Amino acid sequence: MNVECTLVEQIISIHLIICVSTGVTMTEEVELQLPKNVVDGSDRISLSVLGDILGRALKNLDGLLQMPYGCGEQNMALLAPNIYILEYLRNTEQLTPAIRDKAIKFLTSGKRVPQNMGRID
DSSP states (O other): OOOOOOOOOOOOOOOOOOOOOTTOOOOOOOOOOOOTTOOTTOOOOOOOOOSSTTGGGGTTGGGGOOOOOSSHHHHHHHHHHHHHHHHHHHHTTOOOHHHHHHHHHHHHHHHHHHHHHTOOO
């Protein structure tokens, strides 16, 4: 006996952005309509709530910090994101002392690279 599946998995995503103030409770209702030909017991729902508009994209933001190297232009290309990352984490109160120390070390090192390039040892 040969059985072939003629069904195709269907995924429906609904994205909502809800802006609330601190301490405010909010309720949002979402109506879901399943297709008529859904196989009994195969339906499922997954819910993900993130407290930050950038959410998962910035979950490991400190991993993007880079040690600058090379000429002035290369340093600027690596230093600027480090500054933005540091500011973002500070402003969202996600900056830990370890991440701050790492970022400051990279920023300080990047500042020294051009200064040391013209020196003869």
